[in-house]
Amino acid sequence: MKNLLLFTALLVFGVSSAQFIVWENTFDTPEERAGWKFYDGNNNNNTWDIGKQVVRKAATPNMYEEVSPDNVLRYSRYIPNVVGGPANLKADYNNDIEDWVISPEIDLTAASGDIILAAMIGRVSIYNTTSTANNTDKTVFVYVSTPIKPVPDVTDFKALRADITAAYTNNPNVLPKRLVITNADYIAAGNSLFAQATADLSQYAGQKIYIGFWQNNTVVNNPAAISTSPFKDTNSSATFQIDDMQIFASALLGIEDVKAPKIVTQLIQNPVVSTLQLQLNPAFEPTTTFVKVYNMLGQEVLATVYKDQIEVSALAAGTYIVHITNGTVVEKLKFIKK
Numbered sequence: 001m002k003n004l005l006l007f008t009a010l011l012v013f014g015v016s017s018a019q020f021i022v023w024e025n026t027f028d029t030p031e032e033r034a035g036w037k038f039y040d041g042n043n044n045n046n047t048w049d050i051g052k053q054v055v056r057k058a059a060t061p062n063m064y065e066e067v068s069p070d071n072v073l074r075y076s077r078y079i080p081n082v083v084g085g086p087a088n089l090k091a092d093y094n095n096d097i098e099d100w101v102i103s104p105e106i107d108l109t110a111a112s113g114d115i116i117l118a119a120m121i122g123r124v125s126i127y128n129t130t131s132t133a134n135n136t137d138k139t140v141f142v143y144v145s146t147p148i149k150p151v152p153d154v155t156d157f158k159a160l161r162a163d164i165t166a167a168y169t170n171n172p173n174v175l176p177k178r179l180v181i182t183n184a185d186y187i188a189a190g191n192s193l194f195a196q197a198t199a200d201l202s203q204y205a206g207q208k209i210y211i212g213f214w215q216n217n218t219v220v221n222n223p224a225a226i227s228t229s230p231f232k233d234t235n236s237s238a239t240f241q242i243d244d245m246q247i248f249a250s251a252l253l254g255i256e257d258v259k260a261p262k263i264v265t266q267l268i269q270n271p272v273v274s275t276l277q278l279q280l281n282p283a284f285e286p287t288t289t290f291v292k293v294y295n296m297l298g299q300e301v302l303a304t305v306y307k308d309q310i311e312v313s314a315l316a317a318g319t320y321i322v323h324i325t326n327g328t329v330v331e332k333l334k335f336i337k338k
Contacts (some may be wrong), residue, residue, distance in 0.1 A: 031290070054066055065080050075140075077239065105209075113250030117179075119179055273313075274312065294323065315337045317337055
């Protein structure tokens with residue numbers, strides 16, 4: 001399962017305090033896919049989109065296929081079910097330097113303290129996964145806009161990139177936020193197809209932001225070149241696939257400060273035998289409210305659009321955390337399953 005363990009990102013940044021999920025997206029519902037904007041800046045048909053994960057077939061290494069029932073945010077230059085070496089790559093793939101995806105608005109006005117973006121990063125290789133020589137290292141650059149105008153567009157993000165590139169000339173430590181993944185991360189994750197990457201967004205606490213992902217697929221053979229030539233990437237798999245994005249905050253402003261209404265007024269029954277009954281605040285729309293249930297290991301065990309009664313009879317007895325969100329407000333409640 002492509003689950004985010006609640007405290008993984010905290011360990012990376014050395015944070016031990018409790019964390020709150022203030023935003024998340026799995027790309028699996030129409031509501032979660034809505035609002036993302038895609039830009040194919042060089043018009044070569046290679047661009048970001050939302051679809052199934054693309055992997056390389058173990059039996060036929062020169063063929064790629066879409067797998068799993070889950071959708072991912074992907075930048076892939078491989079054409080599924082087409083045999084051949086470079087023929088798998090879409091035309092002009094070496095010129096992919098102006099392709100962007102921009103998120104919907106992300107509201108961090110209630111978030112404070114340490115703000116961490118965590119995402120599960122997928123790879124295409126499903127064989128030879130234990131070899132440290134199996135290069136799956138890659139980097140995607142994360143640009144964050146706190147817009148002066150109501151909704152930023154790709155020109156705003158290109159301007160951000162230009163500013164950072166210019167600053168890099170005088171100070172090589174000036175780089176955008178990055179989600180970085182290596183083959184070692186996949187090995188540490190049990191050779192799964194997904195591993196977690198994180199980026200620190202603490203400077204944006206208390207603001208409304210938009211995230212722009214820019215994938216520069218200018219391939220270099222020497223990873224050290226990243227430190228000497230900005231915005232180049234070692235990306236042997238020529239693809240970047242993101243799933244289960246979440247933003248954590250170490251603290252939330254008080255309800256009296258942000259005047260955020262509760263989504264669910266109460267659990268109708270707790271402990272639960274077979275049905276989890278929730279009472280939704282009338283101010284929220286059921287069709288745009290989503291429910292996820294996690295066990296105490298942080299593993300997602302159930303996900304659904306909001307319902308007054310949610311069937312949980314298949315869950316093992318124990319304690320669970322239910323997350324209810326409308327994309328802006330996230331509420332967490334604990335219940336016991338008998």
